Amino acid sequence: MSELRATPIPWTAVRKHPHVWAIDALSGDPDLGHAKWHSLADVYGCDDMGAAGRDKAKANAHLIAAAPEMADYIKEKADSGCEKATDLWRKCCGEI
Numbered sequence: 001m002s003e004l005r006a007t008p009i010p011w012t013a014v015r016k017h018p019h020v021w022a023i024d025a026l027s028g029d030p031d032l033g034h035a036k037w038h039s040l041a042d043v044y045g046c047d048d049m050g051a052a053g054r055d056k057a058k059a060n061a062h063l064i065a066a067a068p069e070m071a072d073y074i075k076e077k078a079d080s081g082c083e084k085a086t087d088l089w090r091k092c093c094g095e096i
Contacts, residue, residue, distance in 0.1 A: 001078065001086075002093035007032075007040060009068040013061035014038075018054050019045035021061030 007029040014022045016039075023041040028034035041064060045057025071092045077085035090096050 001075075002090060002095055004071055004075070004089075004093055006068055006071070006092075007037060009072075011040065011065040011068055013043075013058070013065040015058075016042070019047050019057050021057055023061060023064050 007025045008027050010026050012024050012026060014024050016022050021043045022039040023043065025034070025037040025040045028036045043057050043061040043064060045055075045060075046053035049056075071089075074085050074088045074092060078089040087096070
């Protein structure tokens, strides 16, 4: 089965601005020589939508921060023979 080459967990969502969240990798990425990685990704809300834009940015950021742990769970299910999980795992690894 394919290997996931993403930055190691934990990832966390950190608010940078009312409509901007950063995804930080607190353990860094040894492959890249990072002891800590701040703003691995930034997530933006819609400034002109007020609270709805802020809430959407927060929800998206937390979903992204949980992605590596969800990928681990998908891999476990794929290893146990779940076809849907195998397809999702291949997507996580960039194969599809």
